[in-house]
Amino acid sequence: MHTASTVDRIVSGVLADVAKREAQLPFKEVKARSRDMGPTRDVRAALLRPGCGVIVEIKRTSPVFGPTGLSLSIADIARDIEAGGAHLIACQTERLRFDGSLTDMFAAREAVDLPMVCRDVIVDPYQIHEARCYGADMIPLQVGLMDQARLESLIDRIESLGMVCMAEVRTPEEADRALQAHASVIGVNSWTFDTNDLNREMFASIGPGLPTEVLRISLGGVRNARDVIGAASNGADAVLAAESVMSQPDIKAATMRLSAAGQHPACPSRS
Structure with a gap:
């Protein structure tokens, strides 16, 4: 179980930050802008490309590893990730713990043709419309942070804007809830939300039990080729890597x- 005080503090901080932004740009306006955006990029097609896809996450810092020491512009990093063969790009936009921003995601998306994953703690409808305004194609929802009604409501809102929801789970019970909410993409996160502990066996314990029609992503703990192949052997359609790429001098x-x-060849393919 999450430590209530830690989770409550994170969520309340996010909501307070959202309230500040909403005071500057009202919900009605950001909602209208989001519906006027151009078409989203095809996340499912990217995830269904042959092999096990790699999603590289652009991030400036993290509570576990500290600053990543980015020496290139966000646009140049995105171009290197695309040239390196990634299937999607994720961008950390959470401000309070990761020093992320929606402008980083916008800069990355403008520089490449790959679909963009908005990596954030999304708990409010305002954030979904806001992320679409900055070019998000896929939005994560932390299943453990919300009740079932809110989970289903936010998934519907994400999909109504042409985006794809990635339901992030950390327990079999959360995976069951994601399936009940009809999530078509499930990300199994190996990092605990509150204590930042890493369980490298998390995907192996949850991923193989998910229905075959669900697209499965392994999040966290990907260090090398062996980790990619291991996740694929347990049914992962893609893995998300962050520090193992961001910390390298040559991101491409x-x-x-x-x-x-x-x-x-050891990586199964749906095609």
Whole structure:
């Protein structure tokens, strides 16, 4: 179980931050802007490309590893990730713990053709419309942070804007709830939300039990080619890597190593 005080503090901080932004740009206006955006990029097609796809997450810092020391612009990083063969790009936009921003995601999306995953703690409808305004194609929802009614409501809102929801789970019970909410993409996160502990067996314990029609993503703990192949052998359609790429001096080369592993014959393919 999450430590209530830690989770409550994170969520309340996010909501307070949202309230500040909403005071500057009312919900009605951001909602209208989001519905006027151009078409989203095809997340499902990207996830269904042959092999095990690699999603590289652009992030400036993290509570566990500290600053990543990015030396390139966000646009240049995104171009290196795309050139390295990634299937999607994720961008950390959470401000309070990761020093992320929606403008980073916008800059990344403008530089490449890959679909964009908005990595944030999304708990309010305002955030969904706001993310679409900045080019999000896929939005994560932390299943453990909300009741079932809110989960289903936010999934519907995400899909109504042409985006894809990734239901993030950390327990079999959360995976069951995601399936009950008709999530078509489930991300199994190996990091605990509150204590930032890593369980490298998390995907292996949950992923193989998910229905075959659900697209499955392994989040966290991907360090090398062996981790990519291991996740794929347990049914992952994609893995998300962050520090293992962001910490390298050559982001393109680091992405290429993981992407090549995703094309290894040991990685099953849906196609």
